[in-house]
Amino acid sequence: MTMRAGSLVCALVLVFAASAGAQPRVWPGPRAEPTEAALADARASFVRGTELASEGRWADALEAFERAYARSGVPAALFNVATTLRSLGRYVEARDAFDQLLEGAPDDADEELRAEATRLRSEVAARVALVILGGVPRDPSAVLWLDGVRLSLDETRPVTRDVDPGPHSLRLELDAHAPWLWEGTIEDGARVTLEATLEALPETRRRRPGLWITVSLVVAAGLATGAYFAFFHDRGLQPASEAVIRL
Amino acid sequence: MTRRRRLTLAAAVLASLGGGACGDVDAILELELALPSDPDRVAVVQARREPVGFDDAWDASGIVAFPLDAPSETNLSIVSDGDYEQALLVRVRYCTSAACDALGDERAPESRLIVERAFYLGERTSARWAIPSVPTESAPAAETLSRCDVRGCRDGVAASYCRTDGTHFCE
Helix, strand or coil: CCCHHHHHHHHHHHHHCCCCEEEEEECCCCCCCCHHHHHHHHHHHHHHHHHHHCCCCCHHHHHHHHHHHHHHHHHEEEEEHHHCCEEEEEEHHHHHHHHHHHHHHHCCCCHHHHHHHHHHHHHHHHHCCCEEEEEECCCCCCCCEEEEEECCCCCCCCCEEEEEEEEEEEEEEECCCEEEEEEEECCCCCCCCCCCEEECCCCHHCCCCHHHHHHHHHHHHHHHHHHHHHHHHCEEECCCCCCCEEC | CCHHHHHHHHHHHHHHHHHHHCCCCCCCEEEEEEEEECCCEEEEEEEECCCCCCCCCCCCCEEEEECCCCEEEEEEEEEECCCCCCCCCEEEEECCCCCCCCCHHHCEEECCCCCCCCCCCCEEEEEEEECCCCCCCCCCCCEEHHHHCCCCCCCCCCCCEECCCCCCCCC
16 A cells, blocks of 8 residues: 555544544535536636635635635645635534545645645644533433534434534533533543533423413414415415515 | 424414415416526526616525526416516526525626516416526526416416407406
């Protein structure tokens, strides 16, 4: 196995070792061979991204590089996506972009680009932190939020997620339980183990027959009203297509 | 609030609003669109009523996007709640993003259609617009569809949907 192939294998092993608990992000390239117009647009976006990056406008530069890659599929554009994410401190995504580049680039891709991508991939991967959360029940009503974003939970426990270093928050919700909350700052490359503890609400707070009676009455009244309008009042026009424009 | 509770409350609210949510609309044009193929672009469709013109600025509301992977026939319902006698303006922009807001989309080529009269109170009408190829211009001349070419209020094949006095069967 050549050194280049070895680096790639190492990178792929790291992908599977480090992409904890979530699917890595994928940057789409063109669906077909890019047209001349698409390539011209990609070139313009690439140049624009480079200018923006030189001005320190990383978020704008990222958008330009992502567009350049989407239109052309050129590895250099994806490399710049990855390095821009690194400059933004979004190391998890930067690592995913480098992985996509190393995995997808043809063997005859620029050797220097590949070597630099491998080096930077190692650097950003070392900065990605890992959160290991125990105590999450395998219950369909369990809902876990990370930084305000709801996580998709599978059956794997403990729940693990790669995160960028910095401040984070977690919130776990479960029916008839008080929510569990955590806030803290996670250092570069840290491995943070947490245990969620959920306290059952008192019986009086859990069973609120008044609420359910009210909800049932509202539902029944709504259905009756809907049925009246649907069957007796008027069979009004409804759009025939799923695509609708309302003027 | 947990998912189950949110769903329950949402169901209650929707049910309580049942009459309104399922209520009537006043007039609908079912537009059959024959779109060309351009895998690098999406067709972004918008509609307005006169006195808005094609050269006026249209905000981003009421956008419907269709992929252009292959030549396709697609259907679009345009719903109106008033001003039925005003002409309907429809434009299809061929953009690189579904919101037509990517770099370069401001100069996207465009197809334009004017429907002389599309809507009649309480009626469903239909029309077909075939676009054979993606145009090159971003401000082309508009095609015009006569009121008598807008199908409605008469079943079966008709040479025209207007009476001999020029009034539409839906009038």
